Amino acid sequence: MENKSYLIFELNGSRYGVEAFCVQEIFFLPELTPITDAPRDIVGVVNLRGNIVPIMDLEVRLGHRTREFQLSDSVIILDLQGFQIGIIVNQVQEVLDLVAEEVSTELLYGRKISDNSHNFLSGVAKMAGGIVMLLNAKNLVYYSDTVEALIPEKIPKSAQETEAFLATQRVFCPHATPEERAIFRLRAENLMLSTSRQDFAGLTPLAVIGLNGEYFGFELELVREFTDLRKITPIPCTPAHIIGNMNLRGEIITIIDIRSLLNLSVAGSSTNAKAMVIHVDDLVAGVTVDEVFDVMYLQPSDMRPVPAAVHSSNDEYLRGTAPYREKMMSILDMSKIITKGELIVNEEI
Structure with missing residues (x-):
């Protein structure tokens, strides 16, 4: 045949x-x-x-x-x-x-x-x-x-x-x-370059965001969209990392802050924060970010282990680090953060 x-x-x-x-x-x-x-x-x-x-x-x-x-x-x-x-x-x-x-x-x-x-x-x-x-x-x-x-x-x-x-x-x-438009435009600018065709086989697409002046990357496939934070409705009797609910085109999205899980200062968060809507399995949530910088393709060989100096209770949520611009970027395991980071409120409590 x-x-x-x-x-x-x-x-x-x-x-x-x-x-x-x-x-x-x-x-x-x-x-x-x-x-x-x-x-x-x-x-x-x-x-x-x-x-x-x-x-x-x-x-x-x-x-x-x-x-x-x-x-x-x-x-x-x-x-x-x-x-x-x-x-x-x-x-x-x-x-x-x-x-x-x-x-x-x-x-x-x-x-x-x-x-x-x-x-x-x-x-x-x-x-x-x-x-x-x-x-x-x-x-x-x-x-x-x-x-x-x-x-x-x-x-x-x-x-x-x-x-x-x-x-x-x-x-x-x-x-x-x-934020989405900036990423779309950056991709278009990269395609204009007169270079040989890139081979994306084996590369990991990452969304690069900013929190408290630091770069973080995570799997692009988890991102549904980026949006501005607006008209947040607080939820009584919930932990501090639950910012509240937001109506996104008729869908109620719970907005969470992952800074505490990453040992970052919540007080230093931007008042002009954005939210990225992510989906992990059946869970949909909005995660606050300061900036959306880029979409990049990471070579597996470019990922490095988490430095011993940052090993702490939160290192289980880090997959590694990689160079980005003039700094090192931390690669987040966003699936584990959402499903095992105790960020989701149990409605029965």
């Missing part, structure tokens, strides 16, 4: 696959520049080392409603006969080799999917973890108004031309907080 390799990813709770041969590269979602009069499924473009590449909202392309983008979203760049286009997904999972007998092309009432049809699916794979829908990348891209109507023949190459082109366009992700 003929084997085909597929890149498997998740989008809105469903699993999809696209043939790996057409995948050029993968990176976290950067700031995009919306294009006037572009098709509705094209969110915008990104300057990828001098090439302006259109980015598709795959949810809209598949006929679903659009959604708010998150810092944890990724972009998969597809290359089809020299044309590049990106698709936005929630999470990239793995590359799988599938044989023909694992793929079904009979989806509805025995009707087979023809390679020449305009269907976006080429089949479904029956796997132990559930069903994976396999996308026809060619149909997905070319049966659209996208390709020839969007990209001009002469793409601006110089930094001045690109900056002038992008300055005339609309604003990406208008509901993003200033």
Whole structure:
């Protein structure tokens, strides 16, 4: 049987696959520049080392409603006969080799999917973890108004031309907080650099935040969003680290302060603190931070053990340290902090 390799990813709770041969590269979602009069499924473009590449909202392309983008979203760049286009997904999972007998092309009432049809699916794979829908990348891209109507023949190459082109366009992700927008923009700036393609295999994406003048990093995948602290409702008879509840677009989020757990002074916390909304298993909470600095990719070899001088009752919540800017950054085990740090109030008490 003929084997085909597929890149498997998740989008809105469903699993999809696209043939790996057409995948050029993968990176976290950067700031995009919306294009006037572009098709509705094209969110915008990104300057990828001098090439302006259109980015598709795959949810809209598949006929679903659009959604708010998150810092944890990724972009998969597809290359089809020299044309590049990106698709936005929630999470990239793995590359799988599938044989023909694992793929079904009979989806509805025995009707087979023809390679020449305009269907976006080429089949479904029956796997132990559930069903994976396999996308026809060619149909997905070319049966659209996208390709020839969007990209001009002469793409601006110089930094001045690109900056002038992008300055005339609309604003990406208008509901993003200033902290989220700064991270999106930094990612876009990094992609503009004329460097060789980065290999992200084995790297750990970290969100870098500031507390009391110190840098801390933790797994980016735990971050749902960043937001300003506003209209906090105190909760009576709770420990000091429970700041209160905040209504975030109709969802009540409990805001906590992890400084005491890290042996940091609570009195020195900023009055202009932000909150990062994180999710660990079934728990959702807001954690106060002073600043949101960066998203970085950490090489495992760059992580160092926790220095003996800081070994204390809180070192179980530190995974290690790593150099960042002119200081050392502490790597937090945020999952353990939330689940085992006694920060969550038992409602039965």
